[in-house]
Amino acid sequence: MRLLLHLVAKDLRRKARAPFAFVAALSFPILFAGMIALAFGGGGKLPKVRLLVANLDEGVVGSAVVSAFGSPRTAGMFETTRVTEAEGRERMERGRASAFLTIPKGFTRDLLDGRPVTLRLVRNPSEGILPEIAAQTAGGLADLLEGARRVLSAPLLRLRPYLEDGIDSAPADADVVAIALEATHAIGGASSLIFPPVITLRSELFGGTEPAAEDKGGTGSQIFLLVLPGVAVYALFLVAENAMRDVLTERTLGTLRRQLAGPLTPGTYIVAKALYTCVLATAAIAVVSLVGWTVLTRPVSLPGFVLVSMALVLAVAGTAAAIYGLAGSERAGATLAGAIFLAMGFLGGGFFRIESLPPGIRSVAPFTPLYWGTQGYRALLEHGATLSGVARYAGVLIAMGVALLGVGMAALHRSARAGTAA
Amino acid sequence: MRRLLRLAVNDVRLTARDRAAALWLLVMPVFLIWLFGSAFGGPRGDRRVALTILDRDGGWLAAALASELDPSAVKLDVRRGPDASPRPPPGAVRWIEIPAGFTEGALAGTQQTLAVEAAKDASAEGTRGAEVVLARAILRTLARAAEMKQSGATLSAAAYERLRARPALVSLEVATAGKGATVPSGVAQSLPGTLTFTVLMMTTIYGAVFLTIEKREGMLRRQLTLPLSRGAIVGGKILGRAFIALLQIALLIAVGKLAFKLDFGASPLGLATLLGAYTFAVAGFATLAGAVLANPEQASIVGWLASMVMAALGGCWWPSEVMPGWLRSASHVFPTSWAMDGLHSLISFGRGFEAVVLPSAVLVGFGALFSLAAAARLRA
Numbered sequence: 001m002r003l004l005l006h007l008v009a010k011d012l013r014r015k016a017r018a019p020f021a022f023v024a025a026l027s028f029p030i031l032f033a034g035m036i037a038l039a040f041g042g043g044g045k046l047p048k049v050r051l052l053v054a055n056l057d058e059g060v061v062g063s064a065v066v067s068a069f070g071s072p073r074t075a076g077m078f079e080t081t082r083v084t085e086a087e088g089r090e091r092m093e094r095g096r097a098s099a100f101l102t103i104p105k106g107f108t109r110d111l112l113d114g115r116p117v118t119l120r121l122v123r124n125p126s127e128g129i130l131p132e133i134a135a136q137t138a139g140g141l142a143d144l145l146e147g148a149r150r151v152l153s154a155p156l157l158r159l160r161p162y163l164e165d166g167i168d169s170a171p172a173d174a175d176v177v178a179i180a181l182e183a184t185h186a187i188g189g190a191s192s193l194i195f196p197p198v199i200t201l202r203s204e205l206f207g208g209t210e211p212a213a214e215d216k217g218g219t220g221s222q223i224f225l226l227v228l229p230g231v232a233v234y235a236l237f238l239v240a241e242n243a244m245r246d247v248l249t250e251r252t253l254g255t256l257r258r259q260l261a262g263p264l265t266p267g268t269y270i271v272a273k274a275l276y277t278c279v280l281a282t283a284a285i286a287v288v289s290l291v292g293w294t295v296l297t298r299p300v301s302l303p304g305f306v307l308v309s310m311a312l313v314l315a316v317a318g319t320a321a322a323i324y325g326l327a328g329s330e331r332a333g334a335t336l337a338g339a340i341f342l343a344m345g346f347l348g349g350g351f352f353r354i355e356s357l358p359p360g361i362r363s364v365a366p367f368t369p370l371y372w373g374t375q376g377y378r379a380l381l382e383h384g385a386t387l388s389g390v391a392r393y394a395g396v397l398i399a400m401g402v403a404l405l406g407v408g409m410a411a412l413h414r415s416a417r418a419g420t421a422a
Numbered sequence: 423m424r425r426l427l428r429l430a431v432n433d434v435r436l437t438a439r440d441r442a443a444a445l446w447l448l449v450m451p452v453f454l455i456w457l458f459g460s461a462f463g464g465p466r467g468d469r470r471v472a473l474t475i476l477d478r479d480g481g482w483l484a485a486a487l488a489s490e491l492d493p494s495a496v497k498l499d500v501r502r503g504p505d506a507s508p509r510p511p512p513g514a515v516r517w518i519e520i521p522a523g524f525t526e527g528a529l530a531g532t533q534q535t536l537a538v539e540a541a542k543d544a545s546a547e548g549t550r551g552a553e554v555v556l557a558r559a560i561l562r563t564l565a566r567a568a569e570m571k572q573s574g575a576t577l578s579a580a581a582y583e584r585l586r587a588r589p590a591l592v593s594l595e596v597a598t599a600g601k602g603a604t605v606p607s608g609v610a611q612s613l614p615g616t617l618t619f620t621v622l623m624m625t626t627i628y629g630a631v632f633l634t635i636e637k638r639e640g641m642l643r644r645q646l647t648l649p650l651s652r653g654a655i656v657g658g659k660i661l662g663r664a665f666i667a668l669l670q671i672a673l674l675i676a677v678g679k680l681a682f683k684l685d686f687g688a689s690p691l692g693l694a695t696l697l698g699a700y701t702f703a704v705a706g707f708a709t710l711a712g713a714v715l716a717n718p719e720q721a722s723i724v725g726w727l728a729s730m731v732m733a734a735l736g737g738c739w740w741p742s743e744v745m746p747g748w749l750r751s752a753s754h755v756f757p758t759s760w761a762m763d764g765l766h767s768l769i770s771f772g773r774g775f776e777a778v779v780l781p782s783a784v785l786v787g788f789g790a791l792f793s794l795a796a797a798a799r800l801r802a
Binding site: 114136187190338346351356357360 | 445446450530531544553722
């Protein structure tokens with residue numbers, strides 16, 4: 001036991017003398033989560049849609065469409081710029097806006113006359129989300145105009161002559177009364193359906209519900225905490241890989257043979273390396289957790305956190321041991337580890353939240369220890385899970401860890417003995 | 423020049439001898455293209471959101487509402503009768519329940535409130551998308567029902583269908599800037615970013631790790647005893663890395679063209695110039711990292727870290743439009759942003775060679791800067 005501790009202490013001292021790789025691996029999740037918080041932070045809102053509008057219509061409906069993008073409901077979403085048609089086309093070709101809306105000439109007149117009218121929207125092909133918001137909003141406006149035109153057909157026809165270009169006389173009192181009566185009649189017939197709308201949608205987007213607790217504020221720190229678990233678990237695999245790689249590096253450099261020439265068995269050496277890997281992984285969790293704790297806004301079950309962390313330490317040490325045990329050389333091990341970790345990172349929800357992945361990939365995720373580690377931490381951070389709530393995640397991690405560590409240590413033991421013979 | 427080429431060929435030969443390199447350089451990027459493509463809607467780029475209607479009403483207004491949901495935006499599954507009963511509905515990602523008595527109640531003026539519910543693992547973006555589509559369907563349904571009521575017509579499915587069958591009075595025509603091709607999605611959307619990311623990552627990690635191994639094993643010291651200038655050795659290393667990166671790029675483009683039928687724009691010359699310049703920048707960066715870092719562990723971890731940061735901020739992982747304006751501008755300190763700008767000009771906008779002159783020039787500048795720094799810092 002003393003020898004074991006002595007070996008672990010020696011490796012830790014060595015790591016402390018050259019901590020670059022360890023520090024870099026640890027800085028990765030913090031930097032990455034910080035970067036995403038920076039990119040998607042800003043109160044959790046998307047940047048405004050840069051919308052160019054060319055209003056070629058000179059009537060009231062065209063102006064109303066333009067105003068709709070600056071209304072209190074939409075002003076927070078759009079940054080609207082009035083342009084000529086040529087300017088709009090030129091700016092779109094240079095990718096200077098998300099979308100370009102053209103309201104055609106005679107839009108008001110044609111609409112009032114019952115002739116089909118078309119709003120034209122040009123999307124920026126290098127953007128995905130913002131032009132879609134512009135398209136959906138413009139589509140909603142088109143639906144609204146169509147509905148209003150059809151329901152208010154009679155009063156609009158009566159109003160039509162006064163909206164003609166060049167006519168600046170106001171309607172006579174009698175006409176105003178007639179138009180108002182027509183409108184009242186038109187709306188009155190359907191008022192039970194539309195005032196207020198008899199079918200409503202309850203959603204955060206359209207009102208009627210409070211934002212979910214975790215979405216309130218949507219600040220950068222909350223985004224940081226949403227991203228951190230996945231990338232931190234990924235970084236833990238890198239730390240473990242770095243530690244376990246020592247076995248093959250020492251074999252290549254001949255230091256393993258020298259160590260085994262003393263009163264040290266390959267078995268003790270391998271157990272010491274596994275222990276060293278576990279200590280490093282635990283230290284890594286402690287450091288990342290400390291950073292996470294500084295931005296934490298609600299309590300997290302400490303026993304649950306410790307359980308998931310310890311199970312994860314076992315799983316990452318086991319995974320690294322299995323990879324280096326089965327690899328023929330240091331270089332092959334490093335390549336294999338990199339490929340496996342990267343695949344796990346993407347498939348297991350390390351870099352993208354598992355819900356955003358397609359069902360096929362989601363079904364593969366549970367075969368990776370990274371998935372169980374990430375989900376365990378997410379349960380603690382996002383759903384307030386307790387010790388019993390994370391027992392399932394920890395159980396799977398422990399089972400995976402024990403199995404992989406068994407395979408890995410047996411293979412590394414063989415490898416270490418081969419190193420002595422070499 | 424011959425010596426430079428010989429050094430480069432030697433570098434390629436050493437890489438080719440490493441069987442694991444094939445996995446990294448060739449198999450992994452294809453896997454990532456597939457993975458990113460799947461996350462963005464699969465090879466065909468189907469971005470519709472899944473939505474199940476549980477029609478427990480069975481009335482004509484409920485059917486009318488379902489028919490108003492835009493089929494180009496939602497993958498609709500309407501369940502009626504006993505199929506509409508289980509809750510949550512088996513296999514459904516997100517769903518709307520239309521309660522019994524919906525049609526009768528709504529026509530009598532009784533408020534009906536609908537909500538999109540989602541399974542625990544449904545994406546929040548998809549659910550918001552479904553809400554937008556549903557809101558528009560409600561608007562259309564109410565407008566037609568109001569029109570029927572106002573005109574005194576009998577409220578029925580047939581009357582509703584007659585109104586719906588009329589040509590639209592107000593429509594929205596959506597086109598795409600550039601050559602007007604459809605907005606790339608799925609693999610087409612992810613390929614430029616994945617290509618930029620994987621070439622950077624693989625070249626940096628492999629280039630830097632190999633160079634540090636050469637330093638550790640004394641191979642570089644032996645090379646420096648040859649009648650070659652330090653600049654020539656660095657040039658040879660950069661050329662070797664560039665060969666490998668170009669091979670990787672050629673493979674990814676071939677896979678994109680043959681397996682996914684992707685369009686890489688109308689300017690092969692522009693594409694070659696841009697990717698050639700990017701290769702130079704990336705190979706220079708890999709050599710600089712190998713020159714500066716002490717051992718393979720450092721090289722590997724820095725390679726990971728640098729490529730992930732540059733890829734994410736450069737717009738390879740997500741559309742850069744979602745980043746604040748200042749960050750979008752700041753991200754141009756990385757070669758990835760310039761490469762993505764050029765690729766979008768060629769592939770998304772369908773522009774010609776002139777669109778990649780500036781990005782290519784900047785990338786060559788990056789490459790020259792990294793190469794000079796690598797030559798200055800390379801020590802055996």
